Amino acid sequence: MILRLQPFLPLQTLSNKFTPSTAAAPPPLSDPGLRFREKLIYLCDLKINPDKAFQRNPDFRSAPLSSLKSVENCLSSMGIERASLGRILDMYPQLLTSDPYSDLYPIFSFLLDEIRIPFPDVRKSIIRCPRILICSVEHQLRPTWHFLEQLGFVGRHAINSHTTLLLVSSVERTLVPKLVYLQGLGISNEDVNEMVLRSPGLLTYSIEKNLEPKMEYLVKEMKGDVEEVKRFPQYFSFSLEGKIKPRHRLLVEKGLSLSLAQMLKVSDGEFRARLVEMRLRLLDKPHQSPCGLYSDEFIVIPPSELI
Numbered sequence: 001m002i003l004r005l006q007p008f009l010p011l012q013t014l015s016n017k018f019t020p021s022t023a024a025a026p027p028p029l030s031d032p033g034l035r036f037r038e039k040l041i042y043l044c045d046l047k048i049n050p051d052k053a054f055q056r057n058p059d060f061r062s063a064p065l066s067s068l069k070s071v072e073n074c075l076s077s078m079g080i081e082r083a084s085l086g087r088i089l090d091m092y093p094q095l096l097t098s099d100p101y102s103d104l105y106p107i108f109s110f111l112l113d114e115i116r117i118p119f120p121d122v123r124k125s126i127i128r129c130p131r132i133l134i135c136s137v138e139h140q141l142r143p144t145w146h147f148l149e150q151l152g153f154v155g156r157h158a159i160n161s162h163t164t165l166l167l168v169s170s171v172e173r174t175l176v177p178k179l180v181y182l183q184g185l186g187i188s189n190e191d192v193n194e195m196v197l198r199s200p201g202l203l204t205y206s207i208e209k210n211l212e213p214k215m216e217y218l219v220k221e222m223k224g225d226v227e228e229v230k231r232f233p234q235y236f237s238f239s240l241e242g243k244i245k246p247r248h249r250l251l252v253e254k255g256l257s258l259s260l261a262q263m264l265k266v267s268d269g270e271f272r273a274r275l276v277e278m279r280l281r282l283l284d285k286p287h288q289s290p291c292g293l294y295s296d297e298f299i300v301i302p303p304s305e306l307i
Helices: 011-017 032-045 050-056 058-062 065-076 082-091 093-097 100-114 119-128 130-134 137-151 164-168 171-184 189-198 207-220 226-231 233-237 240-254 260-264 268-283
Strands: 256-258 298-300
Touching (some): 032 050, 050 058, 050 082, 058 093, 065 082, 065 093, 082 093, 082 130, 093 130, 100 130, 100 137, 130 164, 137 164, 171 189, 171 207, 189 233, 207 226, 207 233, 207 240, 226 233, 233 260, 240 256, 240 260, 240 268, 256 260, 256 268
Antiparallel strands (some): 256 298
16 A cells, blocks of 8 residues: 655644544543543553653543543644654643644644744654743743844755754743853854754753863863864864763873864874874874974874883
8 A cells, every 4th residue: 555645734624534433433431530541541552651741740540531632643643653752742741731723733733834944844843842842932932033044044054954953942031141151251242143053952052961071171171172162063063071072181191182073073083093194104204393293184293202
């Protein structure tokens, strides 16, 4: 059988399409205990923690199973697989009692009609950032989107399925403080905007747990400066303990140096191979000055100092 994907339907059409059919629905259970057990089975089938669901959404206890299934139908209409559906509902149990037509479909319409995210990518946006499903379009998503547009997230930098995470961030508590921090390093507004467009994750990282310690290590231990993060803002996306420190220490131990991009963008295997290549180049140039050798790719110390 060949399945054909249907194009996204208008909100009213979607509402009509997923209106529960009383003719097809099984007769409701009269025993409250049996109805409750049926909901528990439904949750377990989706791999949702019942205790967590009851604790974080007390209304769920009295909600009919039909309303829960309407949420499933709604998310399924956007291409959300059942496995992902269970994970999303377990993360945000308040969705179990949401009204698809007043709570969820307006979010889908916003992503499709205003942000202009293609229909197949709406699913990706939700999978990557399920929190978007509990955000208000009027009070959260749309104002944040307008703020991001002012920063330059338009055209080829427009919000897409990879950057919808930014839409759930508070402008005042999350986005602006990151911009202020970067500007406080002596980086111009124009350069800061360019940095966040090249590496949007900068707007989501913790200042205290990410930006400050990595900047401190760059300046104090690596003897770097802000010009390096301007050239490679993705530096902040790498683990300080897992990648930055180990690779830098290995370079220091071998008497070698690489730019941030060359040090971090390659895999572990490629990094080790690069070190071997650099040391072989040194051994092939025994006549080099003892002050060291500098090139556009790396700075090295003479072979006599590598032992």
